[in-house]
Amino acid sequence: MNKILLVARREFLSRVQKKTFLLTTIGLPLIIFAFYAAMIYFQVKSTDNYKVAVADYSNIFNGKIGSNNDELSFEFLKADTSLLKTKLEAKEFDAFLVVPATFSLDGKDSLFFRSAKAMGLMTREKIQTRVNKALEEKRLLSLNVSKAQLDSLDNQKELIKFSSASGKEENNTKVGISYAVGMISGFLIYIILFIYGTMVMRGVMEEKVSRIAEVIISSVKPFQLMMGKITGIGAVGLIQFLIWIVLVFGLQFLLPFIFPGLMDQMHGQPIQPAGMQAAQAVKNSGMMGELASGLSQVNFPLITGCFIFYFLGGYFLYSSLFAAVGSAVNEDPQDAQSLLFPIMMPIIFAMVIMTKAVNDPNSSLAIFGSIFPFTSPIVMMARIAHGIPDGVTYFQLISSMVLLVLGFLATTWLAGKVYRVGILMYGKKPTWKEMIKWAFRKS
Amino acid sequence: MNKILELKNLKKYYATQKAVEDMSFSINQGSIFGLLGPNGAGKTTLLRMITGIFFPDSGQIIFDGKEFDPLNDIVKIGYMPEERGLYKKMKIGEQALYLAQLKGLSRSEAMQKIKFWFNRLEMDSWWNKKVEDLSKGMSQKLQFVTTVLHEPKLIILDEPFSGLDPLNANLIKDEIYGLAQRGSTIIFSTHRMEQVEEICDHIILMNLGQKVLDGTVSDVKQQFKENKFSIKLKEIPASVNGSCFDIADQKANALTVKIKEGFGSNDVLQYFLQQNLTIESFNEILPSLNDIFIHLVEGTRAKTRAFQSSEA
Numbered sequence: 001m002n003k004i005l006l007v008a009r010r011e012f013l014s015r016v017q018k019k020t021f022l023l024t025t026i027g028l029p030l031i032i033f034a035f036y037a038a039m040i041y042f043q044v045k046s047t048d049n050y051k052v053a054v055a056d057y058s059n060i061f062n063g064k065i066g067s068n069n070d071e072l073s074f075e076f077l078k079a080d081t082s083l084l085k086t087k088l089e090a091k092e093f094d095a096f097l098v099v100p101a102t103f104s105l106d107g108k109d110s111l112f113f114r115s116a117k118a119m120g121l122m123t124r125e126k127i128q129t130r131v132n133k134a135l136e137e138k139r140l141l142s143l144n145v146s147k148a149q150l151d152s153l154d155n156q157k158e159l160i161k162f163s164s165a166s167g168k169e170e171n172n173t174k175v176g177i178s179y180a181v182g183m184i185s186g187f188l189i190y191i192i193l194f195i196y197g198t199m200v201m202r203g204v205m206e207e208k209v210s211r212i213a214e215v216i217i218s219s220v221k222p223f224q225l226m227m228g229k230i231t232g233i234g235a236v237g238l239i240q241f242l243i244w245i246v247l248v249f250g251l252q253f254l255l256p257f258i259f260p261g262l263m264d265q266m267h268g269q270p271i272q273p274a275g276m277q278a279a280q281a282v283k284n285s286g287m288m289g290e291l292a293s294g295l296s297q298v299n300f301p302l303i304t305g306c307f308i309f310y311f312l313g314g315y316f317l318y319s320s321l322f323a324a325v326g327s328a329v330n331e332d333p334q335d336a337q338s339l340l341f342p343i344m345m346p347i348i349f350a351m352v353i354m355t356k357a358v359n360d361p362n363s364s365l366a367i368f369g370s371i372f373p374f375t376s377p378i379v380m381m382a383r384i385a386h387g388i389p390d391g392v393t394y395f396q397l398i399s400s401m402v403l404l405v406l407g408f409l410a411t412t413w414l415a416g417k418v419y420r421v422g423i424l425m426y427g428k429k430p431t432w433k434e435m436i437k438w439a440f441r442k443s
Numbered sequence: 444m445n446k447i448l449e450l451k452n453l454k455k456y457y458a459t460q461k462a463v464e465d466m467s468f469s470i471n472q473g474s475i476f477g478l479l480g481p482n483g484a485g486k487t488t489l490l491r492m493i494t495g496i497f498f499p500d501s502g503q504i505i506f507d508g509k510e511f512d513p514l515n516d517i518v519k520i521g522y523m524p525e526e527r528g529l530y531k532k533m534k535i536g537e538q539a540l541y542l543a544q545l546k547g548l549s550r551s552e553a554m555q556k557i558k559f560w561f562n563r564l565e566m567d568s569w570w571n572k573k574v575e576d577l578s579k580g581m582s583q584k585l586q587f588v589t590t591v592l593h594e595p596k597l598i599i600l601d602e603p604f605s606g607l608d609p610l611n612a613n614l615i616k617d618e619i620y621g622l623a624q625r626g627s628t629i630i631f632s633t634h635r636m637e638q639v640e641e642i643c644d645h646i647i648l649m650n651l652g653q654k655v656l657d658g659t660v661s662d663v664k665q666q667f668k669e670n671k672f673s674i675k676l677k678e679i680p681a682s683v684n685g686s687c688f689d690i691a692d693q694k695a696n697a698l699t700v701k702i703k704e705g706f707g708s709n710d711v712l713q714y715f716l717q718q719n720l721t722i723e724s725f726n727e728i729l730p731s732l733n734d735i736f737i738h739l740v741e742g743t744r745a746k747t748r749a750f751q752s753s754e755a
Contacts, residue, residue: 006545010541014533211527214522214524215528215529218496219542220545
């Protein structure tokens with residue numbers, strides 16, 4: 001046991017002390033953050049105030065098209081086309097619109113916006129939306145729909161509601177959040193299995209190539225060496241993820257301090273970090289209430305607990321297999337590719353089931369995938385996000401966990417036997433048949 | 444004398460061949476023991492069984508008076524395998540510390556011993572270097588230090604001098620003598636017969652998994668001597684024709700004679716004295732281990748096996 005810890009310590013330190021670790025662990029989120037910040041900054045900055053002059057001869061807009069904001073404003077003035085043109089050239093505004101006195105609301109007449117420079121796509125869209133909305137309102141009013149009726153139309157947001165048989169109401173936000181949480185956590189585990197699995201494999205190959213394997217296993221048992229390596233690299237992965245999470249959240253809350261006043265400008269921006277979004281949602285209390293109720297229905301402690309369990313279980317299950325492959329191949333990384341294929345298949349398969357399971361957590365495929373130990377770490381995350389018992393029953397969850405533990409014990413035991421033989425083998429690449437023979441032979 | 448290691452009928456079979464077949468021998472404590480054999484004789488398999496890497500199919504290993512228990516006895520053994528290496532990216536000091544800790548030393552104990560050995564082999568300034576910056580000879584030295592650092596009772600060295608220049612080889616050789624004097628037993632596996640002759644007290648020759656030869660170096664030489672003597676005379680005789688010997692070779696005034704059965708070396712001397720020839724030197728020619736090795740192994744179709752058979 002002590003030796004496993006010694007090996008794990010070396011594996012951990014030798015990776016954490018490397019410059020590349022610092023670079024990827026701390027540098028990567030910083031770069032992403034900087035990129036993010038720059039993107040937001042330029043997006044906010046680049047939206048100049050676009051002014052449109054409107055000469056409304058038929059007084060169809062009543063001197064108002066929506067509410068003016070920083071991006072787009074309409075100014076009403078009485079002037080003829082030639083005067084507007086000279087003012088346009090003098091850059092008093094960016095575009096103008098003349099509504100002729102003969103303009104009718106029956107939809108046959110068109111409105112012509114004239115601009116000095118070509119109008120950007122975004123600006124066009126904004127103008128279209130604003131003008132169309134204003135026109136629509138006018139048309140409806142002209143059909144004797146009262147203003148109050150019009151407002152009541154807008155307020156009927158949730159006409160259709162869904163609930164479970166037990167009467168617990170589920171709004172769309174909750175389902176959306178469950179979907180997102182399931183997708184993200186399943187995908188993270190998928191990434192973890194690949195990144196750290198290959199890291200284990202490369203570590204084993206390195207030991208073989210540098211011929212240190214035999215030196216080490218004259219001091220420790222091959223199984224201890226393998227477990228030490230897996231534990232050490234698992235710890236690296238855990239630390240890396242924790243740092244990433246802390247950095248990503250920390251930096252997002254820092255954003256408003258780095259760009260003071262950004263918050264006000266941010267209004268209505270489609271791309272926002274989560275922290276900003278949450279802060280903004282507070283202003284928009286109706287939306288916030290919904291979000292909060294959705295979030296409160298998602299059982300985060302359960303999901304976090306399960307995530308850690310399936311992260312570790314999946315990692316241990318697969319990393320020992322990766323270690324076995326690493327021990328079997330020699331210098332040529334090409335050899336590893338063909339041996340890796342059967343190991344990567346179930347991971348990719350699990351990913352496919354997971355994308356189905358987030359939509360329909362109780363389909364038979366999802367149930368199978370979440371219990372079968374080779375796919376359960378990924379698939380179960382998708383189901384668990386929908387909660388208990390809506391997404392998954394306690395019985396299924398417990399049997400999945402038990403099977404995962406049994407599965408990881410079995411793969412570690414078998415992989416340990418392959419590893420023991422493989423680590424001392426030089427020469428030709430073994431076939432799968434040979435490796436299976438090693439795994440099931442009595443020691 | 445105490446026996447540090449005793450092997451009794453040790454066997455290890457692979458699917459296609461017998462790697463070690465019925466091997467028995469014992470090693471005295473403090474001796475330097477040579478394990479010889481052609482490539483593929485089963486030496487590595489044998490050594491791996493002694494170091495607990497492989498389990499024998501049958502037979503018994505008695506280590507230090509007790510049944511060999513790989514889990515606990517492993518710390519009393521230092522093994523430098525033929526296929527050896529170090530972590531290339533790791534600093535030398537840390538590497539030595541790590542390997543010593545794996546052998547069960549505490550951190551402070553290990554540090555103390557590393558300092559002692561680094562000082563002794565003039566490696567002090569290497570501490571913060573990485574293995575990839577070392578020459579092959581230097582990393583061999585480091586490998587040797589990491590093998591003997593924990594002062595094991597049994598030290599197993601597989602081709603310890605490969606890659607070392609004569610100066611460093613002598614340095615290591617002296618350390619091997621020193622370790623033996625301080626009570627460590629050394630098993631020394633090599634193909635380099637001149638080194639064996641120089642260093643080892645006792646040898647074993649294996650071929651095709653079996654023991655072919657077992658004894659002290661001088662015993663083995665006596666066993667394989669051909670009763671040849673070299674005699675150097677002051678002047679070249681006109682003709683040499685004794686009844687007790689045949690001339691095997693003649694180079695100017697130096698003769699090599701092979702004594703016939705039933706006669707001794709004194710009979711030869713007597714003949715030359717009677718001829719009134721002045722004898723400058725007279726000595727027995729013993730076969731070199733190299734000759735014995737070739738004599739025994741040649742023709743036994745010792746086909747070279749792969750370093751490690753596909754079945755282990």
